[in-house]
Amino acid sequence: DVKVTQSSRYLVKRTGEKVFLECVQDMDHENMFWYRQDPGLGLRLIYFSYDVKMKEKGDIPEGYSVSREKKERFSLILESASTNQTSMYLCASSPLLGQGPIYEQYFGPGTRLTVT
């Protein structure tokens, strides 16, 4: 079974803190993704990565950065946390997206981040 793990289920941080959310997948997937999920807004893509040290902006990258130093690990960084970043953060992974079959994304359990 594919397994995507996230470092914390619940996290409480103060405004202005630097926050690291870690994601690890064990299926040797090339692609990794970070989403946030808010009531009424659905899942929104923050950043994604097709390979080690590569990153692409998603729909809402402002206020976030990412790091992918190893294939299995993708980190989301909130440089200076703000209250409007309170949300559920979901990491996902999938095999390489090429011209061949399309592969589903597998999600982690999520991190509920509260910024006070």
Added chain:
Amino acid sequence: EDQVTQSPEALRLQEGESSSLNCSYTVSGLRGLFWYRQDPGKGPEFLFTLYSAGEEKEKERLKATLTKKESFLHITAPKPEDSATYLCAVQAATPLVFGKGTRLSVIA
């Protein structure tokens, strides 16, 4: 711009009362459509991938179908454990675009 619209937003069914959830999409060059189930406080769980119009997939009480403009998730004789939010997503040239989901409640 790729768009996915799910309806209804919420659906309440009695146990055993069959129904369908709708996912309408506008996308250039659909490569795949995905259905996920999400329980409260958890990450989405993959259910189905559909690749072309006319395709159908089944899993227990769930059946997903695809046309050129929409997909349906049919739930036959649902049970309380089918209560969850069901998400639809489409894949074209860019990463997945998700709908906002349908929140299904099945009452015993």
